[in-house]
Amino acid sequence: MTVEFEVLGDLVARVDGQVVALGPARRQCVLAALLVDANRSVTLDQLVERVWGGEPPFGAAGTLRSYLSRLRQVLGADVIERGALGYRLVVAPEQVDLHRYRTAVAAGQHEKAFALWRGEPFAGLHTAWLDDARRALVDEHFAARLDHHDHQLDLGGHTAVLPGIAELSQDHPFNERLHGQYLLALARGGRQAEALDHYETVRRRLADALGADPGPELRGLHQDILAGAVTGAPRQTTPRQLPPDIRGFVGREAALASLSALLGDLDVTGAGPIVISAIDGAGGIGKTTLAVHWAHRVKHLFPDGQLYLNLRGYGPGSPLSPHDALESLLRALGVATDRIPHDLAERAALLRSQLDGQRVLVLLDNAKDAEQVRPLLPGSDSLVLITSRGQLRSLSVREGAALLALDLLSPPEALILLGSVLGAGRVGREREAALELVELCARLPLAVRLAAEQAVLRPEWSLRRLVGELRARPSRLAALSLDDDVSTDLRAVFDWSYRALSPEAARVFRLLGVFPGTDIAAEAVAALAGVPPASAPSVLRQLVSASMLEQRGGDRYELHDLLREFARELDREPAEEQAAETRLVDWYVRTAEQAHAHLTGVPHRLPMGPPVEGVTPLEFADRRAAVEWCDTERDTLLALVLGGHGGRRPAIVLAQLCWQYFHLRGSYQHLMDAYEAALAYAVELGDEYLEARCCNGLQIAYSVFRGADDDLALGLRALRIFEKLGDTRQQATSLLNLSSTYNHAGRYGEAAETADRSRQLSFAQQDLITAAMALNNHADALTGLGRYAEALVAAERAADEFRALGELSRLVAGLETIALVHVASGDHASAVAAYRDAVEATEATQATARAVVLRVALGHQLVAAGEPDSAVEAWRRAHELALQRQDPAAAEIEELLRVPRPDGLRIAR
Secondary structure (H helix, E strand, O other), rough: EEEEOOOOOOEEEEEEEEEEEEEOHHHHHHHHHHHHOOOOOOHHHHHHHHHHHOOOOOHHHHHHHHHHHHHHHHOOOOOOEEOOOOEEOOHOOOOOOOOHHHHHOOOOHHHHHHHHOOOOOOOOOOOHHHHHHHHHHHHHHHHHHHHHHHHHHOOOHHHHHHHHHHHHHHHOOOOOOHHHHHHHHHHOOOOOHHHHHHHHHHHHHHHHHHHOOOHHHHHHHHHHHHHHOOOOOOOOOOOOOOOOOOOOOOOOOHHHHHHHHHHOOOOOOOOOOOEEEEEEEOOOOOOHHHHHHHHHHHHHOOOOOOOEEEEOOOOOOOOHHHHHHHHHHHHHOOOHHHHOOOOOHHHHHHHHHHHHOOOOEEEEEEEEOHHHHHHHOOOOOOOOEEEEEEHHHHHHHHHEEEEOOOOOOOOHHHHHHHHHHHOHHHHHHHHHHHHHHHEEEEEEEEHHHHHHHHHHHHOOOHHHHHHHHHOOOOOOHHHHHHOOOOOHHHHHHHHHHOOOOOOOHHHHHHHHHOOOEEEEEEEHHHHHHHOHHHOOOOOHHHHHHHOOOEEOOOOOOEEOOOHHHHHHHHOHHHHHHHHHHHHHHHHHHHHHHHHHHHHHOOOOOOOOOOOOOOOOOOEEEOHHHHHHHHHHHHHHHHHHHHOOOHHHHHHHHHHHHHHHHHHHOOHHHHHHHHHHHHHHHHHOOOHHHHHHHHHHHHHHHHHHHHHHHHHHHHHHHHHHHHHHOOHHHHHHHHHHHHHHHHHHHOOOOHHHHHHHHHHHHHOOOOOOOHHHHHHHHHHHHHOOOOOHHHHHHHHHHHHHHHHOOOOOOOOOOOHHHHHHHHHHOOOOOHHHHHHHHHHHHHHHHHHHHHHHHHHHHHHHHHOOOOHHHHHHHHHHHHHHHHHOOOOHHHHHHHHHOOEOOOOOOOOOO
């Protein structure tokens, strides 16, 4: 039997596709109270309060049980469960329209989400609690619509969203963000006069009703329209990366006031100094919770976006390097990966350039030290909020940071937090025992929540008995106790929660201590635990409900760092731990193999061995899905390789399978880290075949970071080994790499000879892709030697072979080689034709990075061929693409659009 619910409008329930009668309004309110917290337990007291408020009628509990009994008859006995924690509505998330709505919004699929919105949520149902929930959902929907407008305006879709913005602006006469969107959509549609009239209407409305002028963003947009600076060009990407606000946030009023006071020192009406608040405090004290909550309070002051990055200063593996952190921030701002420089200083300078003049809120979470943070700071205008267990005092000295040391919850705050889970009434009746309980938890928010969850499990126990039970437990987390005080023993609190789990949930929690990454997918948990993928979400929901695991959106989960330490220290049978690690690594290897197959037509030919029983790898629908998985799992893949998890040989194979992804993304530092580790493993194993494969894979990174000599040494080392082993196919690959090395070094004669040898060997092995690549390298060498006619024949033949093999991504490189031959020989008209073919190929393969470069080169050849107007068009299109991708080449192209034309006129934009 399948049960589905709709709450975004009238409350509707369907059983096997048929609408069922839910009875009177009060009974429907009971269902609504359970649906809002679907798959989470709601106590009887909470249900009574949600349905009747603070003054329930006599016998409310009995009436409630009667309503629940009738709902079970209508919906099915197993849909509403009664357990120790209270009542729980059990339903798959995708069977509730609210969950589908939120999932679609989070994925940026706004149209899909809005199609689910049928009107006022829970229409016709009214209680004080439900009215508050409805208002929150309406506000959430309004915010999603504004985000949708921003996204469409970013993409140049002003015409499509204008009617919706106009209609919505009638209902929200004072929302300046919405009216700014209205002005922008009108101006981009060429209706500047209407935009200026609307601004004047809004200005008068604010003055008459509120006695205020429009804010700085709306005034700035008005000035841009007056100056003619607003055109149909899309805006830059606006990142909105803050994690969801914390439900049930309590206390911390003094800290919030301090943060707001710091913000008050920043000139929010114009350019001002950076204010850095380094929020420090022990693990579990609530630094991230406070930072995220406050960031949501003030995000409206930062219209150009919000960035969030976990720097992993304290947790599994190594902290995120400034080099990688800058890449993540730049990519979030829309900068294409292949346009991000490799040098740390250059990356930092590019970040400052991207944020110059922008009002962006940057939340850097879990920083290790000031040196990790310092390269990530923008130059001006933006606000940077940092959390760390350390005090980061050097940021105060050198950068003028304001420091906020976060203390434990005060006793009243801790009691409020306890009451938010247990109910204020229960805490008030046993205030003395409740105070003792929160002190045992060190007044750390994480521990207080865990203790409260366990207290809910035992409603028949007094809080005094719970305190006695906790005191009686042996110390098992002394290292995490504050000042080694056994009265604040966190391990006892964690152990209490752990032992309350079901046997299967406890086993999965134990095994999560084996995982080397930060966040993990449900499918990876299934592999780790050796259970079918369909079984994992149920266990994960139990852990989330028990506050032993945090869900990070979609199907990804994360352990708090204190709980991770606890999980790692739990006793596991060596055989159980080894089997779990073996399954986990095999899942990543097999899934990486599936991704590799989408990224290249070249088979990997690696010694894989038989699959491990109980492992079901992911499969991908297309190349885009494969790349997205690699993006998400990159850090875990690196951790598995660098840590040698599962053994040296699987680590080598995993590194090899990731080569194409690292190359695609231009992540050569990661490629070098992984391959240097893999090469060391291969040498330790004495496996010359894998050693040589690693040398081949490492060459491209060495060409970037180490130079031609080290690159050449690796290539020759690989070739010698494959010659010794008699592996002709891999000899051809080594020779192909060496020909690239020689070309880059300007040793064109050796490059031509080596490429020719690679092609001959490849043909002998029927390796047609390598043979075509070798021919293309041969053409590059002939161009360097000035033998243009021969180079053109070779390049055109290589392109034909790429077409025949369906290797469209390599065809782009082949067509570019043809164009370069024509450029070198001075045949500009033919170069124009070849570049146009290459540009067309980039569109077929979505190779947008090459599309910018190729259009710029096309423009130069058009100028040389006497077609300056066509050159301007090519550069304008390149400029549009560069703006969309936040490509630094945009500034270079703007300079090209200002240079004098050959006929004496100037090329104007």
